[in-house]
Amino acid sequence: MHILMFAKQKGGVGASTLAREIGTLAAAGGERVVFVDLDPQASLSKWWNRRTADATEPPNPALAATRPDQLLGVLTHLRATDSADLVVVDVPPSVHGFLLGIMQSSDVILIPVRPTTDDFDALPDIVDMVERTGRRYAFVLTQAPTGKRIRAIEEAIPILARQGRIAGVVRFRAAFPAAGGAGLIVSEYEPGGRAAAEIAEIWAYVGAELRKLNRPPPPSLSAVV
Numbered sequence: 001m002h003i004l005m006f007a008k009q010k011g012g013v014g015a016s017t018l019a020r021e022i023g024t025l026a027a028a029g030g031e032r033v034v035f036v037d038l039d040p041q042a043s044l045s046k047w048w049n050r051r052t053a054d055a056t057e058p059p060n061p062a063l064a065a066t067r068p069d070q071l072l073g074v075l076t077h078l079r080a081t082d083s084a085d086l087v088v089v090d091v092p093p094s095v096h097g098f099l100l101g102i103m104q105s106s107d108v109i110l111i112p113v114r115p116t117t118d119d120f121d122a123l124p125d126i127v128d129m130v131e132r133t134g135r136r137y138a139f140v141l142t143q144a145p146t147g148k149r150i151r152a153i154e155e156a157i158p159i160l161a162r163q164g165r166i167a168g169v170v171r172f173r174a175a176f177p178a179a180g181g182a183g184l185i186v187s188e189y190e191p192g193g194r195a196a197a198e199i200a201e202i203w204a205y206v207g208a209e210l211r212k213l214n215r216p217p218p219p220s221l222s223a224v225v
């Protein structure tokens with residue numbers, strides 16, 4: 001079982017959107033996915049309720065309603081009962097102490113950030129916290145303006161690449177809120193669209209990171225000689 005967690009300092013950066021998009025895409029690919037929504041605003045849970053209100057729903061991630069103090073117990077239970085392949089944890093804005101323990105249990109942490117100076121200025125605290133855990137992490141540039149050459153994006157990439165890696169870029173696209181309002185993900189709302197391609201790229205990045213964790217360690221020298 002792998003755990004994908006989001007981390008962010010500000011609200012509205014697109015974390016819940018990415019969580020539902022990536023988790024549901026993974027489920028469509030056959031993974032047994034469980035969402036955990038730690039945000040009192042409950043965007044992910046509300047979307048999940050819209051989606052599952054329809055009896056003819058496609059295969060879906062499950063939703064584990066849990067308080068932050070219950071989460072480590074829930075994760076232990078899911079692991080012990082082999083009930084999930086991927087747990088996707090969505091988080092409240094701002095740096096909460098309780099997030100540290102969850103980060104330490106995570107396999108990959110994604111930090112969504114909009115490509116603006118104000119958003120970059122808000123990054124250091126959350127990046128420090130993520131780095132303290134020593135877990136794998138990457139940034140996702142979100143709500144990036146569409147256009148051919150956007151200076152802010154090009155400037156953002158070196159700034160972020162100095163600190164970590166970029167999992168992908170998601171542009172500002174009407175398909176994201178439109179799909180969300182209908183309880184869908186963009187690959188269902190607009191199959192073959194650009195929004196779906198952006199999400200597929202991020203899931204490919206996360207999947208590759210997770211496969212690295214599954215790889216057996218290289219043989220020790222004594223086993224080779």
Ligand SMILES: Nc1ncnc2c1ncn2[C@@H]1O[C@H](COP(=O)(O)OP(=O)(O)O)[C@@H](O)[C@H]1O
Pocket residue numbers: 008010011012013014015016017018043142143144170171172173174176177180
């Ligand atoms: N790539 C995008 N393009 C356009 N709108 C987006 C995009 N990502 C998110 N949104 C919209 O921005 C708002 C905040 O997104 P949300 O995922 O809830 O952010 P967070 O969970 O970080 O607070 C929502 O209205 C959402 O529909």
Ligand SMILES: [Mg+2]
Pocket residue numbers: 015016017039043044090091
């Ligand atoms: Mg959210």
